[in-house]
Structure formats: structure tokens, C-alpha cells
Amino acid sequence: MTENHSAALRILLVDDNADHLFLTRRELESHLSCQVVPVQTGADALRLASEAAAEGGVPFDVILLDNGLPDMSGLDVLSRLRENDNTTPVILMTGQGSEAIAVEALRRGASDYIVKAGTGGGIVPAVVEHVIERDHMRRRNEQLEAEHVRFARLAAIGEVAAGIAHEIRNPMTIISGMAALIRDNLDRLPPDQLRECARAIADNCMHLNRVLDEVLSNPQAPSARSPMLLADLVDETLSFMRFDRAFRHRVIVARDYRTRGLVVANRDELKQVFINLFRNAAQALQMAGKTQGTLRIMMEEKADGQIVAAVHDEGPGITPEAFPHLFETGFTTKNDGAVKGSGLGLGICRRIVESHGGTLEAAPPQPGEGATFYLSLPRCEPSDEG
Secondary structure, X not given: OOOOOOOOEEEEEEOOOHHHHHXXXXXXXXXXXXXXXXXXXXXXXXXXXXXXXXXXXXXXOEEEEXXXXXOOEHHHHHHHHHHOOXXXXXXXXXXOOOHHHHHHHHHOOOOEEEEHHHOOOOHHXXXXXXXXXXXXXXXXXXXHHHHHHHHHHHHHHHHHHHHHHHHHHHHHHHHHHHHHHHHHHOOOOOHHHHXXXXXXXXXXXXXXXXXXXXXXXXXXXXXXXXXXXXXXXXXXXXHHHOOOHHHXXXXXXXXXXXOOOEXXXXXXXXXXXXXXXXXXXXXXXXXXXXXXXXEEEEEEEOOOOEEEEEEEOOOOXXXXXXXXXXOOOOOOOOOOOOOOOOOOOHHHHHHHHHHOOOEEEEOOXXXXXXXXXXEEEEOOOHHXXX
């Protein structure tokens, strides 16, 4: 294994056959530094797994689960574990090789599958080690992805902060200049020029107030998911994007909302997805050599209850070569030295949307016709609003 474990592995072994329980336990303990907890029913397995996963419990590293239990099948135990958000790796064991059972086990969330007739000679411990190592790698990847998201958010905040500073600095320069002009020339300025200076100061103070109002209307969102109108979130994000200088000067927004789109979502996470899509659109216009272009945002509800937001830009479009790789980690189409890749990346954006039960897809490539991305989320049902 790639990691050293300072403590023995904890393995929950579930099998109603006492002889097989004894032999498998001996095989595990002779090959691994482990503590094996044996049980013979699905109910006991669910109880111990729940206690281990609870606060203060000692979690299991893996569950070896026989499919032929007296009170319920191993597949049913597996389903119950996943329904209870128990993510402990599970290896399903069965007395007869069945491709259908193997496929179903993996579909329900099993990490691997063992046929008892083929065990012995250290096979079970080897599979356990492999599954645990894969789980450690999965968790590490999740941690790295969470760090990537955090740093990308900080980068986005930094770019927006620069835009806000620009919005504030310009009127402050005018206010300061006009005030200095009045101070140094009060006795010599004619009344019409004094009035002009006063008007410029008042106008720029009003502009600063508008900037502050827009910043304060975008507070830090809570991390929990809640019902919201997707169109309101898009509008809020577009308001936020006016502080992105490239977006503000280059993008003309056209909206076509055929629904406001009630969904259940984490406002902060989805906002980051739309920031990424909108910034990509502005950069696509730059890559196409356009000083200005239209970003079209369409929203509708499909017959199956999906709320679909389409984001279309007037950039160079996606090439057939790039299309299969758009959502791969590290892939970028921004090879122009003037355009740097930033934001969450489409791969992480897709995973955020998928974690909400939705999809994020790109339309098939039509080079020269711009790019279109479709974000789809399930409609919020009345029972979801509770």
C-alpha cells in the first residue's frame, strides 16, 4: 500500500456461515495488521456500521459483506448503507460467480466483488488492501479538489476586488481633483465653474454609493442548500460581474427567461459556476478579436421537470479536437498569451452541478458560431421547500 497505517485496520466481516467466517478471519489476520469484527446478519452489520460512523465511534476501513445472509441480501445491506450516507468501502462476497450480481453490486456502490470459490492464498487480503488504497486516493483527491475550489474562489474574489478598487478610485480621483480646484481657486473661480465642480463631486459621490449598494447586495451566502429562483441567482451573478473589467467593457447581456426556475441549491457554489461560465464567455470574445459581443442567457423548464439555463457566447467556438476534453482536469483552450485560464475549471464546475443532481454539458462544436453550455437542475418540488 502507498500509505503506512499507524493503527491496525478495522474490518467488519459479515457472513452467516460460521466456517467461512472463521477461515476468512484467519486469512485476514495472517496477512494484515487488522482487527476483524465478525457478524452473521445484515441487521447486526447495519447496526455496527452505524455506530462506527457516528460521532465518537471508531470507523471501519472496509466491510466484507456476504450476499447470502439469512435476514436480507448483501445487496440490500449495501443499499441501506449508502442510503444512510455511509461511504465505508464495501466488498461483496458471493458463493457463485454471477456477472449480473457483480454489476448490480457496483451500481449500488460496492468497491469490489469476490467469488468465495476463488478465495484463499491471500486473495481476500490483497483485495482488501487494494480497495482501502483506492479509497485513500479518492479521499485525497476530494481534499485536493476542495483546495482547488477554495483557491479558485480566492482568485475570483481578488479579481473582483481589483474591479471594485477601479470603480472606487476613478470617482475618488475626480472628487479629490475638484475639491482641490475649489480650495486653491475659491476667490478666482466664476460661479458657473464652481457649480460645475460641485455637480461633478455630487455625481461621483452618487456613483460611489451605487457601487457600495451593489457590493453590499451580494453578501457571503450560507453553505447550506435552500430553494431559490435560478434566474435571480443568474441576475445576481451578472450584477457581481460588472466589477470584472474585461466582462464589463466587452460583454452585452441578452436574457430570455421563460421560467424563473425554482431549484434547491447552494447559492455560493452555483454562483461560482456561473462566474466561471461568464468569465469564459468574455475571454472567448477576446480570443475572437472582438472588442464587444453578446452573451445570451436562456432559461426554460423542460417537460421532465428539469430547469435548463443555456449560456451562449459569440467567441470562436469549440473545435472538434477540443470538444472531447473540455471537462478534463487541467485542459484549457486558452493558448493565447493574452488570455489566461482562471476560475474553477469546467471539470470542477460539472462536478458541482452533478452534486446538485444536475448536468453541465456543451453543445456539439460549431467553430465560428460561438460556444453554448447547458446547465440543467431538477425543479424544486413543494416537498423540497420544507
